Amino acid sequence: MRNGGLWSDRALAHARYLFPIEARGVVSQAWTDVLTKPRRLTVVLLACGAATASGCGGTTQGVATFPPQHGPAFEQPVVLRSRGGLLRTTFTVQERRFTVAGVQVRGKSYQGDFIGPTLRVRPGDTIEIRLVNRLGEPTNLHEHGFHVSPIGISDNVLRTMPAGSDSAVRVRIPRNLSPGTYWYDAHQHGLVEEQIFSGLAGVIIVDGLTQRLPPALRHVPDRVVALKDLQVRDGAIVTENIDSDAPTTRTVNGLVDPVLRVRTNQTQLLRLANISADIFYRLRLDGARFTVLAEDANPVGRVWAADELILPPGKRYDVLVRWPRPGTYRLRTLRYRTGPSGDNYPERRLATVRVAGTPVAGVSWPRSIGPLPQLQRERIRRVRHLTFSENDPKERYFINGRRFDATRVNEVVKLGSTEEWVIRNATGEQHPFHLHVDDFQVISINGKPYRARSLRDTVILPAHGVVRIRIRFRDFLGATVYHCHITAHEDGGMMGIVDVTRAGRRPSGRTLRDLRNMRKAMTTADHRSHAAMP
Numbered sequence: 074m075r076n077g078g079l080w081s082d083r084a085l086a087h088a089r090y091l092f093p094i095e096a097r098g099v100v101s102q103a104w105t106d107v108l109t110k111p112r113r114l115t116v117v118l119l120a121c122g123a124a125t126a127s128g129c130g131g132t133t134q135g136v137a138t139f140p141p142q143h144g145p146a147f148e149q150p151v152v153l154r155s156r157g158g159l160l161r162t163t164f165t166v167q168e169r170r171f172t173v174a175g176v177q178v179r180g181k182s183y184q185g186d187f188i189g190p191t192l193r194v195r196p197g198d199t200i201e202i203r204l205v206n207r208l209g210e211p212t213n214l215h216e217h218g219f220h221v222s223p224i225g226i227s228d229n230v231l232r233t234m235p236a237g238s239d240s241a242v243r244v245r246i247p248r249n250l251s252p253g254t255y256w257y258d259a260h261q262h263g264l265v266e267e268q269i270f271s272g273l274a275g276v277i278i279v280d281g282l283t284q285r286l287p288p289a290l291r292h293v294p295d296r297v298v299a300l301k302d303l304q305v306r307d308g309a310i311v312t313e314n315i316d317s318d319a320p321t322t323r324t325v326n327g328l329v330d331p332v333l334r335v336r337t338n339q340t341q342l343l344r345l346a347n348i349s350a351d352i353f354y355r356l357r358l359d360g361a362r363f364t365v366l367a368e369d370a371n372p373v374g375r376v377w378a379a380d381e382l383i384l385p386p387g388k389r390y391d392v393l394v395r396w397p398r399p400g401t402y403r404l405r406t407l408r409y410r411t412g413p414s415g416d417n418y419p420e421r422r423l424a425t426v427r428v429a430g431t432p433v434a435g436v437s438w439p440r441s442i443g444p445l446p447q448l449q450r451e452r453i454r455r456v457r458h459l460t461f462s463e464n465d466p467k468e469r470y471f472i473n474g475r476r477f478d479a480t481r482v483n484e485v486v487k488l489g490s491t492e493e494w495v496i497r498n499a500t501g502e503q504h505p506f507h508l509h510v511d512d513f514q515v516i517s518i519n520g521k522p523y524r525a526r527s528l529r530d531t532v533i534l535p536a537h538g539v540v541r542i543r544i545r546f547r548d549f550l551g552a553t554v555y556h557c558h559i560t561a562h563e564d565g566g567m568m569g570i571v572d573v574t575r576a577g578r579r580p581s582g583r584t585l586r587d588l589r590n591m592r593k594a595m596t597t598a599d600h601r602s603h604a605a606m607p
């Protein structure tokens with residue numbers, strides 16, 4: 074119903090009045106906008122009461138998972154590699170059927186699978202993607218964590234790729250881009266949650282991490298562990314009223330509890346990436362610890378070992394692991410609560426590791442493979458204060474009391490300057506703060522100094538807490554965004570625009586032009602209007 078641009082805002086607004094009488098077709102489209110996403114059973118019950126049984130049959134609380142196949146052999150997403158400095162491919166983005174955990178489901182896809190292909194590139198390469206949009210709704214493409222230009226046809230999330238469009242994306246990767254695990258996803262404000270949830274996300278690996286390891290570790294098995302959940306109803310991934318707190322099926326690379334076979338004491342490089350739309354992971358590995366090499370694709374100045382790693386949506390860790398003794402071990406996500414008013418996730422097994430064979434000789438871990446960040450010593454040009462707040466039942470999410478507004482540039486920053494941002498969380502649930510383009514250093518959490526081991530691009534704001542970060546806006550001009558990475562919150566307004574200019578005073582003309590276009594795209598009827606509008 075959101076395709077075709079047939080329905081004006083006025084028609085949709087009018088249709089909302091009709092909701093109690095008619096709850097299908099375009100009107101059902103409209104009432105989902107008003108009633109928004111649950112955590113409220115009432116919404117679902119209303120929907121089930123008003124619509125025919127087809128949308129609600131066989132489910133509890135309006136949500137569903139599906140009976141997946143358990144225990145297949147571990148597999149990774151398809152890999153596309155750059156050649157001669159160029160990775161060129163086509164994403165024909167469309168609804169299709171694909172196999173997840175051995176079951177055919179309908180979702181949205183870049184190249185036919187639930188998890189997009191892994192893009193494997195080197196610093197200095199160029200990525201060229203032709204994005205053919207056959208979704209019947211707008212989309213765009215973001216390279217999460219990339220320190221690249223946010224303007225033009227590069228990593229530009231203010232750009233809209235309308236239904237039916239054919240768009241070129243060209244991202245020039247700097248020679249000094251840090252190696253590690255990144256990811257890409259759809260970033261069209263108002264549709265982000267639904268599109269990522271449906272399948273529009275994949276991993277990017279920038280090569281070079283293993284070259285920083287001692288010679289004995291440079292050729293260790295290197296595996297993507299993409300964490301992604303889904304809820305299925307009537308054979309399709311749920312796209313309306315996604316409830317991040319509902320029972321969900323957690324997959325590794327689209328598989329449920331895959332079995333990874335490794336040799337005893339052989340070191341493995343795991344690329345842990347939470348490419349889910351909304352949910353957190355609290356990872357634990359039986360019989361082994363995580364030795365962290367990189368956080369958000371920033372090789373660490375001090376390698377550390379962890380029994381548990383918490384990955385909010387968007388987060389990545391490159392880790393080394395090994396099991397000194399043969400046996401069967403689990404990768405699990407443990408119970409996790411994001412706060413008194415947040416989500417509550419049960420424990421789940423994610424993968425099984427079978428360790429066998431004669432042990433490989435032990436190799437010592439590296440101690441440091443990157444620089445320790447030093448922004449605590451920088452001269453600060455400006456301190457900014459951001460407060461995250463919400464009206465959760467109404468699905469409204471705010472930064473400094475306002476929802477995202479495509480007519481307003483929230484912060485104008487001077488190129489080359491270093492700033493301190495003090496980010497408060499006035500809510501009873503965690504919000505993962507994410508900034509595009511420029512990574513930051515965490516300085517303190519709840520007033521306690523934080524000894525950062527590297528820069529990062531995502532940090533959890535504790536419930537009713539405060540995080541201080543420092544950012545050096547190094548070299549890229551142009552506007553981009555910062556937002557909560559629970560994408561339901563981002564779609565609900567928890568996002569702002571930062572424009573990096575030479576003078577650092579007024580937004581650039583190009584930014585204002587980009588915003589006008591974004592605004593236009595958001596107000597056309599083919600754009601789902603649960604996007605936060607001022």
Ligand SMILES: [Cu+2]
Nearest residue numbers: 504557559562
């Ligand atoms: Cu949030």
